[in-house]
Amino acid sequence: xxxxxxxxxxxxxxxxxxxxxxxxxxxxxxxxxxxxxxxxxxxxxxxxxxxxxxxxxxxxxxxxxxxxxxxxxxxxxxxxxxxxxxxxxxxxxxxxxxxxxxxxxxxxxxxxxxxxxxxxxxxxxxxxxxxxxxxxxxxxxxxxxxxxxxxxxxxxxxxxxxxxxxxxxxxxxxxxxxxxxxxxxxxxxxxxxxxxxxxxxxxxxxxxxxxxxxxxxxxxxxxxxxxxxxxxxxxxxxxxxxxxxxxxxxxxxxxxxxxxxxxxxxxxxxxxxxxxxxxxxxxxxxxxxxxxxxxxxxxxxxxxxxxxxxxxxxxxxxxxxxxxxxxxxxxxxxxxxxxxxxxxxxxxxxxxxxxxxxxxxxxxxxxxxxxxxxxxxxxxxxxxxxxxxxxxxxxxxxxxxxxxxxxxxxxxxxxxxxxxxxxxxxxxxxxxxxxxxxxxxxxxxxxxxxxxxxxxxxxxxxxxxxxxxxxxxxxxxxxxxxxxxxxxxxxxxxxxxxxxxxxxxxxxxxxxxxxxxxxxxxxxxxxxxxxxxxxxxxxxxxxxxxxxxxxxxxxxxxxxxxxxxxxxxxxxxxxxxxxxxxxxxxxxxxxxxxxxxxxxxxxxxxxxxxxxxxxxxxxxxxxxxxxxxxxxxxxxxxxxxxxxxxxxxxxxxxxxxxxxxxxxxxxxxxxxxxxxxxxxxxxxxxxxxxxxxxxxxxxxxxxxxxxxxxxxxxxxxxxxxxxxxxxxxxxxxxxxxxxxxxxxxxxxxxxxxxxxxxxxxxxxxxxxxxxxxxxxxxxxxxxxxxxxxxxxxxxxxxxxxxxxxxxxxxxxxxxxxxxxxxxxxxxxxxxxxxxxxxxxxxxxxxxxxxxxxxxxxx
Numbered sequence: 001x002x003x004x005x006x007x008x009x010x011x012x013x014x015x016x017x018x019x020x021x022x023x024x025x026x027x028x029x030x031x032x033x034x035x036x037x038x039x040x041x042x043x044x045x046x047x048x049x050x051x052x053x054x055x056x057x058x059x060x061x062x063x064x065x066x067x068x069x070x071x072x073x074x075x076x077x078x079x080x081x082x083x084x085x086x087x088x089x090x091x092x093x094x095x096x097x098x099x100x101x102x103x104x105x106x107x108x109x110x111x112x113x114x115x116x117x118x119x120x121x122x123x124x125x126x127x128x129x130x131x132x133x134x135x136x137x138x139x140x141x142x143x144x145x146x147x148x149x150x151x152x153x154x155x156x157x158x159x160x161x162x163x164x165x166x167x168x169x170x171x172x173x174x175x176x177x178x179x180x181x182x183x184x185x186x187x188x189x190x191x192x193x194x195x196x197x198x199x200x201x202x203x204x205x206x207x208x209x210x211x212x213x214x215x216x217x218x219x220x221x222x223x224x225x226x227x228x229x230x231x232x233x234x235x236x237x238x239x240x241x242x243x244x245x246x247x248x249x250x251x252x253x254x255x256x257x258x259x260x261x262x263x264x265x266x267x268x269x270x271x272x273x274x275x276x277x278x279x280x281x282x283x284x285x286x287x288x289x290x291x292x293x294x295x296x297x298x299x300x301x302x303x304x305x306x307x308x309x310x311x312x313x314x315x316x317x318x319x320x321x322x323x324x325x326x327x328x329x330x331x332x333x334x335x336x337x338x339x340x341x342x343x344x345x346x347x348x349x350x351x352x353x354x355x356x357x358x359x360x361x362x363x364x365x366x367x368x369x370x371x372x373x374x375x376x377x378x379x380x381x382x383x384x385x386x387x388x389x390x391x392x393x394x395x396x397x398x399x400x401x402x403x404x405x406x407x408x409x410x411x412x413x414x415x416x417x418x419x420x421x422x423x424x425x426x427x428x429x430x431x432x433x434x435x436x437x438x439x440x441x442x443x444x445x446x447x448x449x450x451x452x453x454x455x456x457x458x459x460x461x462x463x464x465x466x467x468x469x470x471x472x473x474x475x476x477x478x479x480x481x482x483x484x485x486x487x488x489x490x491x492x493x494x495x496x497x498x499x500x501x502x503x504x505x506x507x508x509x510x511x512x513x514x515x516x517x518x519x520x521x522x523x524x525x526x527x528x529x530x531x532x533x534x535x536x537x538x539x540x541x542x543x544x545x546x547x548x549x550x551x552x553x554x555x556x557x558x559x560x561x562x563x564x565x566x567x568x569x570x571x572x573x574x575x576x577x578x579x580x581x582x583x584x585x586x587x588x589x590x591x592x593x594x595x596x597x598x599x600x601x602x603x604x605x606x607x608x609x610x611x612x613x614x615x616x617x618x619x620x621x622x623x624x625x626x627x628x629x630x631x632x633x634x635x636x637x638x639x640x641x642x643x644x645x646x647x648x649x650x651x652x653x654x655x656x657x658x659x660x661x662x663x664x665x666x667x668x669x670x671x672x673x674x675x676x677x678x679x680x681x682x683x684x685x686x687x688x689x690x691x692x693x694x695x696x697x698x699x700x701x702x703x704x705x706x707x708x709x710x711x712x713x714x715x716x717x718x719x720x721x722x723x724x725x726x727x728x729x730x731x732x733x734x735x736x737x738x739x740x741x742x743x744x745x746x747x748x749x750x751x752x753x754x755x756x757x758x759x760x761x762x763x764x765x766x767x768x769x770x771x772x773x774x775x776x777x778x779x780x781x782x783x784x785x786x787x788x789x790x791x792x793x794x795x796x797x798x799x800x801x802x803x804x805x806x807x808x809x810x811x812x813x814x815x816x817x818x819x820x821x822x823x824x825x826x827x828x829x830x831x832x833x834x835x836x837x838x839x840x841x842x843x844x845x846x847x848x849x850x851x852x853x854x855x856x857x858x
Contacts (some may be wrong), residue, residue, distance in 0.1 A: 608641060
């Protein structure tokens with residue numbers, strides 16, 4: 001049974017007792033705890049803070065901000081139902097609403113869906129009253145009803161009564177006479193007569209049969225909205241014919257409007273041109289074998305891990321500087337994209353994902369730069385499937401939206417990678433919903449993006465219409481959905497557009513029952529949005545996803561294929577120690593199914609700088625190559641090693657020392673050494689005015705191979721993975737409004753609201769002073785009794801176990817009324833069970849303004 005059907009059974013006739021509810025608060029009092037809990041779960045903003053009673057809950061539920069938020073979470077058909085109620089009489093019977101939705105011809109699909117839509121509006125406190133008197137909350141009616149400044153989505157205009165307010169009696173006589181109605185000098189009677197004509201199908205059809213064809217064409221242009229039109233001082237004959245009979249009513253000197261009753265006749269009674277009781281189906285556009293999808297997604301998942309590792313390896317010595325306004329500069333993003341061999345938008349996505357997962361962050365130094373965090377080292381120690389699960393979980397819940405990078409904020413400033421203003425609180429909900437829709441399809445089935453977008457727009461039409469991106473890019477939810485489809489493919493959650501097995505597990509669904517779970521979430525979404533899983537549930541889902549992914553990731557290799565052209569081919573993923581050492585010894589030339597490394601003098605010198613001896617490199621290559629070590633590669637290593645360390649650089653500002661004074665003379669004579677500020681201190685020592693790092697780079701650019709040395713004269717080993725930021729936490733997602741309350745909070749809130757409502761609605765007897773004075777109690781007035789009367793009354797209540805009404809003023813001077821059941825009275829204090837707070841409390845007697853007995857129940 002669907003949610004709508006259950007709600008229909010629970011609320012067919014809200015307040016259908018002897019006395020129908022007169023207000024929303026009274027309607028809420030007729031609900032049971034399960035119904036109130038459903039309201040608070042669907043509209044969690046009503047719980048912040050917890051209302052003191054049901055009257056305050058009803059007041060808060062009718063505020064503009066809360067109503068707008070609730071309307072934004074309605075699906076298209078439920079919203080169309082609310083829009084129809086906004087143009088219906090207030091109150092409206094269910095049959096009148098049904099007539100507005102189905103029209104004269106009827107529609108079985110609308111008949112089937114309408115009770116569920118009414119139940120949803122009633123459950124969310126946007127509608128109250130029984131089916132004989134449906135009342136839309138006034139704020140919702142004001143938001144959805146048509147007005148000149150705010151046209152209704154129905155395209156309907158004002159009623160005859162609203163459009164003719166203030167019309168002169170003479171003009172009324174002209175309209176009534178032209179329409180063939182009895183004349184009257186009473187504007188109210190005249191308006192009622194014209195309304196009766198427009199709502200009488202037979203009489204209205206007869207009137208239109210006499211209209212000129214051109215007049216009917218004018219009505220056709222206005223009937224589905226907008227209902228307003230401009231006229232000249234001397235209108236044409238068709239417009240005059242319509243205006244004379246009240247089919248066009250003036251709203252200003254140059255503007256006329258088609259009254260609502262006439263438009264409904266022309267529409268055959270239907271409020272909307274295209275009601276949509278059934279959501280657009282998400283259908284497969286392509287189907288693949290589930291095994292093909294899983295293998296494709298697993299390949300992308302492994303590429304995702306490699307890309308993140310390559311990114312942070314590139315930033316190991318300290319990444320790009322943080323801009324003054326925050327974030328990564330356009331130049332640094334372009335340089336990173338070039339290093340990763342990716343388009344800039346894709347590189348920005350990986351940078352943002354690493355940041356969201358807590359793997360990189362600013363270092364916090366005065367000259368702030370981005371670098372890997374200590375958490376990155378812990379992440380590297382995990383198994384590949386666990387590393388992927390952590391990335392995927394971070395992506396699924398992140399509010400930072402990489403697709404916005406390159407756009408502009410509301411002030412026209414560029415949005416940069418890792419910068420502020422990239423959080424969009426709707427992103428996690430949209431991502432989950434898109435993947436839920438994919439999970440509802442058969443395994444291996446992929447829909448078109450347009451199909452997914454159509455469904456999302458049906459589920460949240462107001463969000464799609466109003467959630468324009470701050471950078472002016474239009475419908476933000478649709479853009480996030482498109483980015484989700486692309487990012488899921490990059491990350492390996494999907495393969496060839498279809499959700500993978502480990503992607504289903506990440507969502508909390510497996511192969512069995514995935515469609516059913518997705519359908520349940522879709523049904524929940526109609527009622528206000530699927531609840532986000534708890535942290536424990538999300539962690540369990542990530543573990544299941546990792547388990548499913550593990551067999552699909554290829555085992556890392558312990559060998560490469562060395563070739564005579566100074567390259568090495570890795571036919572698959574390499575074991576970490578091998579990959580790390582080879583990444584220092586050679587440069588990556590190309591990536592793909594196989595990775596090609598190239599050995600160069602600079603890469604070999606980099607390995608020697610890292611502390612590897614030439615003999616170590618020869619042994620390493622021989623041990624990890626399935627082919628013999630080529631002679632050119634052995635010569636390259638020996639040649640670079642022979643020169644390496646022949647020159648020594650230290651700090652004077654810097655100095656160069658060498659046993660070969662002729663080589664130092666060659667350096668001094670070279671014009672390229674002039675910027676280094678070199679001068680000879682001794683036959684074997686040159687002093688420089690630059691720092692050691694600059695001196696090293698300068699000599700290397702001249703073709704020499706110097707080595708850095710410490711103050712003790714030892715060769716310094718350069719390690720590229722030494723720099724890390726201080727411990728950093730991953731950025732917290734920005735929530736979209738208050739979180740959905742859990743069952744514990746809901747239970748406590750309901751008890752507090754019920755107790756407060758009992759106290760606020762309980763009827764008390766008059767105190768002796770009030771009886772003697774004979775004055776009526778005003779609402780909220782505190783009871784007044786003397787100290788002796790107060791003590792005697794609470795003592796008697798403690799002996800009989802009855803409840804009493806007290807007025808109480810706390811230490812801050814705030815007055816309140818409470819219903820208590822005294823348990824003990826001693827030492828100037830009364831200990832009692834407070835029905836208002838639903839707990840036992842102790843009150844000083846001197847702070848009690850008075851006590852009154854509760855009136856007998858009727």
